[in-house]
Amino acid sequence: MPLQTRAILTGHTRGLGAAIAQLLLEQGADVLAIARTRNGGLATRHTGKLHEVELDLADPVKLDEWLSGEALSQFVSDAQRVLLVNNAGMLAPVGDLANQAPAAIARAVSVNVAAPLMLAAAVVQATGQTADTRIVHVSSGAARNAYPGWSIYCATKAALDHHARAVALDGHRALRICSVAPGVVDTDMQAEIRDLDLAHFPMRERFDALKRDGQLATPEQSARKVVDYLLSEAFGDTPTVDVRDLA
Numbered sequence: 001m002p003l004q005t006r007a008i009l010t011g012h013t014r015g016l017g018a019a020i021a022q023l024l025l026e027q028g029a030d031v032l033a034i035a036r037t038r039n040g041g042l043a044t045r046h047t048g049k050l051h052e053v054e055l056d057l058a059d060p061v062k063l064d065e066w067l068s069g070e071a072l073s074q075f076v077s078d079a080q081r082v083l084l085v086n087n088a089g090m091l092a093p094v095g096d097l098a099n100q101a102p103a104a105i106a107r108a109v110s111v112n113v114a115a116p117l118m119l120a121a122a123v124v125q126a127t128g129q130t131a132d133t134r135i136v137h138v139s140s141g142a143a144r145n146a147y148p149g150w151s152i153y154c155a156t157k158a159a160l161d162h163h164a165r166a167v168a169l170d171g172h173r174a175l176r177i178c179s180v181a182p183g184v185v186d187t188d189m190q191a192e193i194r195d196l197d198l199a200h201f202p203m204r205e206r207f208d209a210l211k212r213d214g215q216l217a218t219p220e221q222s223a224r225k226v227v228d229y230l231l232s233e234a235f236g237d238t239p240t241v242d243v244r245d246l247a
């Protein structure tokens, strides 16, 4: 990565986000990573390059407080390229409307929608019109296809897609944005899916079979596709992409 690159990434402690963080660090980017916990192994391997922030993205008030401080603007201040990877996400609540607790809905909407949209605005405000700024929302096939029992997850991921489409129309000279579906990836979230009650998620057997038949992408494979695309000249040519459609 020839340019002085600063990346802000959410959900770097496991799964896809940990693999994306690893790739960005290996390519020389400084990474400011936000999650509720820390990634000790990554921090040890990349001392001075990984800057961890412990924050619960389900709490928009806490996120707003953090964004009101200096940490983000200081992190991006002398960067030539600024990347935002909105990766943190959650599946719950799963089930029909009768099984969705209001607080669980609010939590999912905060993590999956409010936090990525707040971070997107804050990053652009911190970088202004100068740095090459690129935003990835980690979306899902569920944004584009409806699944029974996943109304909250489908709706929140579709919100990211539509946010990217609208932001792309704003005509910000230095900004590219894309909502990227990462494929079906062998992470804790897939384990959570295989643990779901069939009564709440009737399509569960399809995901059981993907795991059984070795059809899941590894986090490293999926992260490689996301990062290669993020750093490519083509990034942002379309506001939504599925990595399975990329060459």
Ligand code: NAP
Pocket (backbone or CB within 6 Å): 010, 011, 012, 013, 014, 015, 016, 017, 018, 034, 035, 036, 037, 038, 055, 056, 057, 058, 086, 087, 088, 089, 090, 111, 138, 139, 140, 141, 181, 182, 183, 184, 185, 186, 187, 188, 189, 190
């Ligand atoms: P995962 O294994 O469950 O990891 C989720 C990451 O998000 C963790 O690092 C977690 O960190 C962070 N996170 C979750 N809730 C948070 C909160 N309240 N505040 C701050 N950080 C939080 O998930 P994954 O499978 O890697 O998924 C990554 C992204 O890909 C998600 O947006 C997901 O919707 C999307 N996706 C995944 C798949 C798949 O097959 N796995 C398919 C399509 C899309 P802490 O627990 O340390 O906070």
